[in-house]
Amino acid sequence: MRFFTALSLAFLLSGCGLIDRLQNNVILVAMLVQSPAPPAGGPVSGSPVVLTQLYLAQKSGDLTSPPSEQSLTPITGATVALLDDGVQVATLAGAPGAPGYYESTSVTYHAGHTYRFTATVGSDQYWAEVANVPAAPALTVPLSSNHLATYGSYSGTPQFSNPYPITRTGTDIAFYGVWTVSGTTFDPGATANCSNLPRTANDLLALIFVDDAPYRVATFNVAKATCFPPPSTYPGNYVVGLSAVKRNTAASSNLAIYSAALAGTSDAVLVSVTAP
Numbered sequence: 001m002r003f004f005t006a007l008s009l010a011f012l013l014s015g016c017g018l019i020d021r022l023q024n025n026v027i028l029v030a031m032l033v034q035s036p037a038p039p040a041g042g043p044v045s046g047s048p049v050v051l052t053q054l055y056l057a058q059k060s061g062d063l064t065s066p067p068s069e070q071s072l073t074p075i076t077g078a079t080v081a082l083l084d085d086g087v088q089v090a091t092l093a094g095a096p097g098a099p100g101y102y103e104s105t106s107v108t109y110h111a112g113h114t115y116r117f118t119a120t121v122g123s124d125q126y127w128a129e130v131a132n133v134p135a136a137p138a139l140t141v142p143l144s145s146n147h148l149a150t151y152g153s154y155s156g157t158p159q160f161s162n163p164y165p166i167t168r169t170g171t172d173i174a175f176y177g178v179w180t181v182s183g184t185t186f187d188p189g190a191t192a193n194c195s196n197l198p199r200t201a202n203d204l205l206a207l208i209f210v211d212d213a214p215y216r217v218a219t220f221n222v223a224k225a226t227c228f229p230p231p232s233t234y235p236g237n238y239v240v241g242l243s244a245v246k247r248n249t250a251a252s253s254n255l256a257i258y259s260a261a262l263a264g265t266s267d268a269v270l271v272s273v274t275a276p
Contacts, residue, residue: 026058130248141164178194244266
C-alpha cells in the first residue's frame, strides 16, 4: 500500500488526534530483527543474532511532508530501552559515529510477544510498539528440501537459474540476503553478496513512508552472478536468508506521524554447489 493513500484515509477517520500529531516534530524509527541461521545438522553452522536499532531525530520544515536526511537533526543522549511484554530486556547504546542511532544485540526474539521501543529525552518519553510479532516465514528455493538445496553444477543445473527465485509465505515486509560461506561457520554480520535491505536513511524512509509494495512480494528474483558468485573451490556453500517483519501497532501521541517500528525474524536455506 502507498503510505499517502493510508494517510488520506487517516485524515478522514482520525480527526483532531491526527491533526495534533502533525504538529509534533520528533521522529522515531526502530527495528528488531533476528538474523537467519543455516539449518541445524548441515555442513555449515551458525547462530542467529537479534539486532535492535532505533533512530531518533527532530524534523524541520514542513511537518506534513515525508522526512529526508536533510530535514532531520539527530537526537543524541537519549535513554533508549526495549520492553518485551512490558518487561525491560535491553538498554540501547548510542552507535559510535552515527548520531541519533541506538542499538543492542542482547535480546532474545519471541514470536507472538509485544515489543515496545522507548526513548526518553529529559521529561519526555517517546515510544512505539509491535504487538504479536511474527514467526519465521517459510522460505524455499528451487530443489530445496529441509532447508537445503544441492546443485550438481554451477552452470549446468537448470534450476540454478538466472534470475534465481527466492520464495516465501505471507505478505509481511521482507528483506532477503545471500552470503557466501567460507569454511564451516556462517557469520550473520558478514557483508551479503546481495540484499534488498535499505542501505541509507533515505531508502529506509522510502520503505516506511512511501511504498512498501516491492518488499511484500511472494517471490524475489535475484541476479545469480551477483548473489551467487562462482566459488573459488568446490563444493561452494551459500546461505539464503529472509526476514519478515511487522509494522508497529501503536505509538505515543507525542511522536510525529512519520514514525514507525518494525519487528520480525528470519528463515534460511543452505545452497550447496558441488561442481563448476
